[in-house]
Amino acid sequence: MTAMQLQKETRIIDLTVEQLIALLADSMPNLSPSEYNDDAPLNVEQACHFLGDMPKPTLYFKCHKGIMPHIKQGGRLYFFKKDLVDWLREYTVVSPEKQAANFMDDFKATFQNKK
Secondary structure, X not given: OOOOOOOOOOOHHHOOHHHHHHHHHHHOOOOOHHHHOXXXXXXXXXXXXXXXXXXXXXXXXXXXXXXXOOEEEOOEEEEOHHHHHHHHHHOOOOOHHHHHHHHHHXXXXXXXXXX
């Protein structure tokens, strides 16, 4: 079913899942299923693109060292968006000023607890 075939009276809630997927695929032909389905695994190219066009050698290196979450199936690497986002959040860089402030807070707390 294309957008043109969809009558103006038809409500989205009345469509089947298959009709919705066909409508999405028809209206966004350049999107792969993994781009509108967060549960679909990404391949290496899609993961590199998702990570801001990370170079493939960097991605392979991080996977080989066990730094980046991935699944190896049949000699191929697969990734899930949620895992990649969680991994990125885990490695958030803290500014030197914030590190110094955190250190001082911990230092003060150590002496306050000893009293």
